[in-house]
Amino acid sequence: QKEVEQNSGPLSVPEGAIASLNCTYSDRGSQSFFWYRQYSGKSPELIMSIYSNGDKEDGRFTAQLNKASQYVSLLIRDSQPSDSATYLCAVSWTSYDKVIFGPGTSLSVIP
């Protein structure tokens, strides 16, 4: 059973701080990794994808992947109250495989 795990939170950070969200996955053969953001009452939306070991930056967001440790993280710099949402880690094992989601981490950015 392929699994994706995340700390459920809630994670609370003050405005302007760095929020760090973590995700682990069970299958070493995993190829593709994604972070989705889901606001309360809304659908998930893709914010980052990463395929190779290392860091990938997009604005205030940085995704970090370590395949040897089966670990992927999302850093949000200069956190804003509008970043308050549930962040879902997702993993796919091949380009044609299903995308499996973790349970999500609830983030609250306190003004």
Add this chain to the structure above:
Amino acid sequence: KAGVTQTPRYLIKTRGQQVTLSCSPISGHRSVSWYQQTPGQGLQFLFEYFSETQRNKGNFPGRFSGRQFSNSRSEMNVSTLELGDSALYLCASSEGQGATNEKLFFGSGTQLSVL
């Protein structure tokens, strides 16, 4: 481009009934995936259709089925509804092939309540 459209937005059914949910993907997207979302279980993968064929399947009972039409629109059917089927059902479309296949675009979902 229009986004992913799911209908209906809300459904109330009673135990034992069946229900059909509809999903229209983004124009040009050939893959449609279905997920069940509940507060306790999170997003659970149901199945994925690509070019009218089921390409991937999750661990749900046979009461859950789906199909995809030649225009990529998809329907999901749940027969003999149980109380535990109450959930938000999300449809997501993707291009279906190539490096961007797994980038999913979600619809607004259908909230199903089973009484």
